[in-house]
Amino acid sequence: MELTDAAIHDESAIQMWLAPLSCCNPRHETASSREIRQIAKQLPLWIGMVFFLFASEPACAKSIWDFQEPVTPIARDSIAASVDFLRIIMGIYVVVFAVFAYSLFKHRKSSGAQPGTFTKPGTKWQWALAISPFLLLIYIDYIWMGIPAFHAIAKMEDTRTAAEMVVKVTASQWKWQYEYPEENIKFVSTIATKQDQIHNKEAKGAHYLQEVDNPLILPTNKKVRILLTSTDVIHSWWVPSFGVKRDAVPGYLREMWVNIEKPGTYRGQCAQLCGDGHAFMPIVVEAIAEPQFTEWVAKKKAEGSTAKTAADKVWSREELMAKGDEIYNGICITCHQAGGKGIPGAFPALAGSKIVNGPFLDKGGRLIKDGHLDRVMNGKPGTAMQAFKNTFSDTEIAAIVTYERNSFGNHMGDMVQPSQVKALR
Amino acid sequence: MTEAITAVAHDQHEHPPAGIMRWLTTTNHKDLGILYMSFGGIMFFIGGAFIMAVRAELLFPGLQLLSPGMYNQLFTLHALIMVFGAIMPFATGLNNYLIPLMIGAPDMALPRVNNWGFWILPFAAVLLLIPFFLQFFGIGSGATAAGWVMHNTSLDLQSGIGIDFAIFTIHLLGLSSLTGAINVVVTVLNMRAPGMTLMKIPLFVWAWLITAFMLILVIPVFSAAATMLLTDRHFGTHFFDAANGGDPILLQHLIWFFGHPEVYIVLLPAWGLIPHILATFSRKPVYGYRAQVYALWAICFLSFIVWSHHMLTSGLPLAAEVYFMYATMAISIPTSVLVFCWLGAIWRGAMTFETPMLFALGFVAHFGMGALTGLILPDVAVNAQYHNSYVIVSHFHYTFFGGGIFGMMAALYYWLPKFTGHMFDEKLGRLHFWLTTIFFNMTFIPQWFAGLDGMPRHIADYALRFSTFNLISSVGAFSLGLSQLLLVYIVVRCVRGDGPKATGQVWEGAQGLEFTVPSPLPYHTFETPPEVK
Numbered sequence: 016m017e018l019t020d021a022a023i024h025d026e027s028a029i030q031m032w033l034a035p036l037s038c039c040n041p042r043h044e045t046a047s048s049r050e051i052r053q054i055a056k057q058l059p060l061w062i063g064m065v066f067f068l069f070a071s072e073p074a075c076a077k078s079i080w081d082f083q084e085p086v087t088p089i090a091r092d093s094i095a096a097s098v099d100f101l102r103i104i105m106g107i108y109v110v111v112f113a114v115f116a117y118s119l120f121k122h123r124k125s126s127g128a129q130p131g132t133f134t135k136p137g138t139k140w141q142w143a144l145a146i147s148p149f150l151l152l153i154y155i156d157y158i159w160m161g162i163p164a165f166h167a168i169a170k171m172e173d174t175r176t177a178a179e180m181v182v183k184v185t186a187s188q189w190k191w192q193y194e195y196p197e198e199n200i201k202f203v204s205t206i207a208t209k210q211d212q213i214h215n216k217e218a219k220g221a222h223y224l225q226e227v228d229n230p231l232i233l234p235t236n237k238k239v240r241i242l243l244t245s246t247d248v249i250h251s252w253w254v255p256s257f258g259v260k261r262d263a264v265p266g267y268l269r270e271m272w273v274n275i276e277k278p279g280t281y282r283g284q285c286a287q288l289c290g291d292g293h294a295f296m297p298i299v300v301e302a303i304a305e306p307q308f309t310e311w312v313a314k315k316k317a318e319g320s321t322a323k324t325a326a327d328k329v330w331s332r333e334e335l336m337a338k339g340d341e342i343y344n345g346i347c348i349t350c351h352q353a354g355g356k357g358i359p360g361a362f363p364a365l366a367g368s369k370i371v372n373g374p375f376l377d378k379g380g381r382l383i384k385d386g387h388l389d390r391v392m393n394g395k396p397g398t399a400m401q402a403f404k405n406t407f408s409d410t411e412i413a414a415i416v417t418y419e420r421n422s423f424g425n426h427m428g429d430m431v432q433p434s435q436v437k438a439l440r
Numbered sequence: 441m442t443e444a445i446t447a448v449a450h451d452q453h454e455h456p457p458a459g460i461m462r463w464l465t466t467t468n469h470k471d472l473g474i475l476y477m478s479f480g481g482i483m484f485f486i487g488g489a490f491i492m493a494v495r496a497e498l499l500f501p502g503l504q505l506l507s508p509g510m511y512n513q514l515f516t517l518h519a520l521i522m523v524f525g526a527i528m529p530f531a532t533g534l535n536n537y538l539i540p541l542m543i544g545a546p547d548m549a550l551p552r553v554n555n556w557g558f559w560i561l562p563f564a565a566v567l568l569l570i571p572f573f574l575q576f577f578g579i580g581s582g583a584t585a586a587g588w589v590m591h592n593t594s595l596d597l598q599s600g601i602g603i604d605f606a607i608f609t610i611h612l613l614g615l616s617s618l619t620g621a622i623n624v625v626v627t628v629l630n631m632r633a634p635g636m637t638l639m640k641i642p643l644f645v646w647a648w649l650i651t652a653f654m655l656i657l658v659i660p661v662f663s664a665a666a667t668m669l670l671t672d673r674h675f676g677t678h679f680f681d682a683a684n685g686g687d688p689i690l691l692q693h694l695i696w697f698f699g700h701p702e703v704y705i706v707l708l709p710a711w712g713l714i715p716h717i718l719a720t721f722s723r724k725p726v727y728g729y730r731a732q733v734y735a736l737w738a739i740c741f742l743s744f745i746v747w748s749h750h751m752l753t754s755g756l757p758l759a760a761e762v763y764f765m766y767a768t769m770a771i772s773i774p775t776s777v778l779v780f781c782w783l784g785a786i787w788r789g790a791m792t793f794e795t796p797m798l799f800a801l802g803f804v805a806h807f808g809m810g811a812l813t814g815l816i817l818p819d820v821a822v823n824a825q826y827h828n829s830y831v832i833v834s835h836f837h838y839t840f841f842g843g844g845i846f847g848m849m850a851a852l853y854y855w856l857p858k859f860t861g862h863m864f865d866e867k868l869g870r871l872h873f874w875l876t877t878i879f880f881n882m883t884f885i886p887q888w889f890a891g892l893d894g895m896p897r898h899i900a901d902y903a904l905r906f907s908t909f910n911l912i913s914s915v916g917a918f919s920l921g922l923s924q925l926l927l928v929y930i931v932v933r934c935v936r937g938d939g940p941k942a943t944g945q946v947w948e949g950a951q952g953l954e955f956t957v958p959s960p961l962p963y964h965t966f967e968t969p970p971e972v973k
Binding site for chain 2: 081093094103112133135153157164260
């Protein structure tokens with residue numbers, strides 16, 4: 016009796032286990048397996064609906080229960096694999112815990128159940144039943160999901176085949192520098208959300224914390240190889256819609272690739288804890304069609320040559336102050352705060368600072384070690400103050416130093432010319 | 441004469457010194473077990489309080505309460521305290537109290553080492569927390585804010601004393617864990633009652649024996665990594681300093697070579713407890729004893745060869761990515777052996793649902809979710825989406841809280857009447873279980889979806905699209921925190937003896953040597969070893 020019971024149980028169990036597999040082999044699909052498949056397909060929907068009751072927000076995008084909209088081949092693969100995998104684990108969970116639940120209701124002392132004394136499978140069928148889940152698990156791990164996973168990794172890691180252009184990303188606390196080596200274009204991208212929004216003094220914009228001053232511009236339908244490195248700590252470049260995330264490691268080059276299929280603006284942020292500004296290091300990528308991209312490159316190149324001539328011209332105090340104000344409020348303010356007040360114990364104040372209000376060049380015209388200009392150009396090792404000569408142009412360094420020496424109640428009255436900075440590099 | 445002397449000596453032996461000296465000088469495994477467990481309990485609430493502040497900051501977008509630096513300190517301390525201060529000491533307390541009872545030994549093999557191992561802990565905790573409090577008096581820049589695994593090269597991440605204090609804390613905790621682990625190995629291998637062969641010792645003892653071996657193997661690696669970091673920071677070495685030829689990823693490798701086995705160090709004691717509790721309340725013998733012992737060993741072995749799945753986005757070579765993916769997937773096999781044995785344990789039993797049983801079943805259900813979500817994570821290509829997002833936070837809380845903490849709570853309720861001699865308030869216990877279960881899921885399910893939607897970990901402030909998830913999660917977390925106060929009330933009442941007296945057997949279906957002695961336990965047990973058939 017027990018044997019037949021087990022046999023029947025076993026057969027239906029195997030059928031249930033096999034049901035999801037039939038989707039690999041649609042030709043052999045039977046009516047009943049189609050039904051089970053249908054139910055299995057709807058499972059995430061049901062569970063999603065339960066959560067939706069929990070947290071309904073009409074304004075949310077439809078993809079809120081899943082990855083953001085995929086726009087690269089890798090992201091599409093990932094979302095498909097993820098959804099498959101989630102279905103599989105939900106299926107396993109439901110089946111296994113249905114057995115648990117059956118036992119919880121059936122084998123109660125209060126309903127007069129007599130405890131068994133067995134400590135292991137007794138019959139051949141029970142052994143088969145005990146072992147089949149492991150065979151299934153091995154099949155899921157190493158064949159069903161394992162083989163596509165291998166191909167996906169190989170594809171993801173193949174950054175070079177048919178790569179049509181290269182972009183170099185250099186991470187620093189807490190900004191990204193984007194460089195197009197072939198076009199000789201280079202710029203820094205930092206958060207554009209205002210401090211007042213972060214500190215709740217102003218209403219938050221639609222792209223709060225996910226907006227930057229200079230987005231990365233990429234052409235659509237082109238395989239772009241992205242090289243990554245960092246100047247200080249490890250950061251991680253992640254745009255969910257692209258399905259790639261890779262750490263930017265100081266001293267090493269890492270690589271990945273994207274091929275964006277749809278024009279648009281895609282947002283992400285740094286994904287590796289990198290210090291106090293970790294939450295404020297967004298990534299914005301604007302994908303545009305090839306012709307517009309060529310236009311953009313031409314425009315950017317022209318700007319680059321103006322910047323070069325700019326470094327040679329003599330700037331007036333007002334021009335430097337205006338540019339310095341812009342840079343300070345974009346970048347320096349993250350640590351040194353509005354009005355140069357700093358954060359006691361974490362970031363030094365610039366208002367009334369000895370360094371800012373001290374000399375920066377010695378009599379021979381060389382940098383004074385730990386003087387104002389030296390600190391800005393070469394940074395302070397071991398702190399968040401980095402060597403800005405790596406990321407700023409001569410004009411920008413000259414402007415920011417001039418601005419700091421003549422703002423926040425500092426009245427040095429002097430200024431730095433871009434040509435001086437150029438000579439001191 | 442001789443008899444009289446023995447009697448007097450025995451008498452003194454029975455009555456330890458009163459007051460604080462009893463606890464400072466005790467070498468009794470039951471006293472030390474209670475000390476360890478109380479310490480774990482206190483740290484559980486400190487670590488919990490820290491994360492309440494973090495969740496309060498995340499309640500709404502924008503910075504309201506904390507500066508980002510303070511935020512980073514709080515979640516780092518939360519993790520360090522919960523893993524090293526709460527779960528591990530509590531599990532060590534259980535092993536101290538229970539292993540000698542379960543194997544019929546009078547005490548642990550190395551009682552003085554045992555005392556020393558415990559009394560390192562409070563100092564380690566103070567050392568970890570000092571810089572956090574000093575910052576409010578303007579000294580230093582606060583506690584370590586680098587995350588509990590210091591995933592980043594902390595050289596540039598944080599100057600100041602925080603990380604240095606954390607490094608010395610790691611050294612002290614390491615010493616304490618090592619003494620505890622050596623004690624377990626020596627005790628289990630040498631002090632079993634006559635007739636108790638290794639394949640007869642209870643599964644909790646097996647689980648702890650394996651945990652102890654893992655600790656002995658990985659703690660030196662962790663201490664070495666911390667020491668290398670210390671010399672990098674202060675003595676001019678360049679192990680992890682890229683600017684001078686070091687490799688920042690090396691630190692991740694070293695930390696995770698420790699860190700992955702550490703996950704199982706946290707979980708194994710709970711895995712050992714659960715079969716006892718399920719068997720007791722199903723009134724059946726333990727199911728699949730051999731299978732579970734082998735599965736535990738298999739997990740122990742596998743845990744040493746999969747560490748890099750924590751760093752799949754760090755730019756490993758293709759071959760390494762493929763290897764670590766397939767090796768990690770292999771862990772699902774022994775883990776599911778355990779799950780099916782738990783199922784076998786209750787199948788055709790005669791179940792009743794007292795609080796410990798509820799927590800044990802809650803453990804199975806939640807750990808099941810943690811384990812199954814872990815099945816997806818090693819897929820390297822998909823992992824790029826999950827890694828360092830809230831998906832991971834949700835996943836490992838299902839294993840650490842849903843597994844580790846639920847397991848510890850089941851154990852606490854299961855043996856509390858044994859420890860105190862009184863039953864706890866069953867109604868309140870069940871209420872505590874249901875509140876914990878509901879709010880635990882309310883906290884961590886939304887985090888899974890926030891992660892899928894692209895929310896990274898460790899951020900003090902988030903984009904508006906993640907608002908709803910975080911609001912629900914925070915409310916869940918506050919409620920979860922509050923409902924743990926109920927646990928304190930239940931335990932305090934039970935310790936004061938408010939409940940009915942417990943029998944030696946305590947639970948109707950309880951098996952094992954510890955239930956053959958009266959409750960509460962006499963100060964010394966099994967001075968004459970029992971015979972095991």
